[in-house]
Amino acid sequence: MDLIITVKNYQHKSWLCVKPSGELDMAVADDFRARITEAMQLFGCRCLWCDFSAVSFIDSSGLGVLLGRYRELAPFGGKIIITGASESVYRLLLAGGLHKLMEIDRPLSMRYSEEGI
């Protein structure tokens, strides 16, 4: 898994932007978790923006990393948004119920076919 980490200031909040690429499964979950946690502490971010445009697969190990970050951030008023997910990844995020806790962008391809935009 490659991971690009940047920090953006947005609406008076500092956002940690992470862009992982590849498959988010048990083989990379520990590394993914450790690098996000480290960067959040280093930059003091409470908001996490996940750019999933380069994620080709996710299972419950990957979802577990997101949920773990949410549980850490939520008590401090933090939040998580996920953008760029493919239809496959988006369906799994929903199956795991993450849309109840995080803001997840609906893939454009689904909006095209279902809403006719």
Added chain:
Amino acid sequence: MAEHTKNTLWAGRDILVGKDANKMIFRFLSRSENVALARLLAAAAVAEKDTTVAELDEIKVAVSEAVSNAIIHGYGNDPQQYVEMSIGVSRQELLISIHDDGVGIADIEQAMRPSYSTDGRMGLGFAFMQSFMDDVDVSSLPQAGTTVTMRKKLA
């Protein structure tokens, strides 16, 4: 392979004994990078069928969950053990069986309950297997191992 699984692996699954059924068995080390390999093998096995992208995704996630469980829970993340994956494909269905010779599950019903985890994890693995495949059967003996057999109808 543990004695109890030898007989149960394909038991009651004679639909796959049809002329067009293909079967394959893979054995690989319980290393985490082999989870991706297992997903690919399962997807490749149905490559010739008219499976939709969504169905392929479901198969990959189910396999990923079962193999991850074998490694994480069955073998306590010991990378020196073996996981066995059997795949059967016929015109009508796909049958995938994941076996480990690990610690086993004492209470299968409890283990399969959504959100149940002995490891502080999400407890979504069995829930995904059950919602993405048509049938999930677990046989296990404490200290002997676990076999998860999943069936999916192919259109």
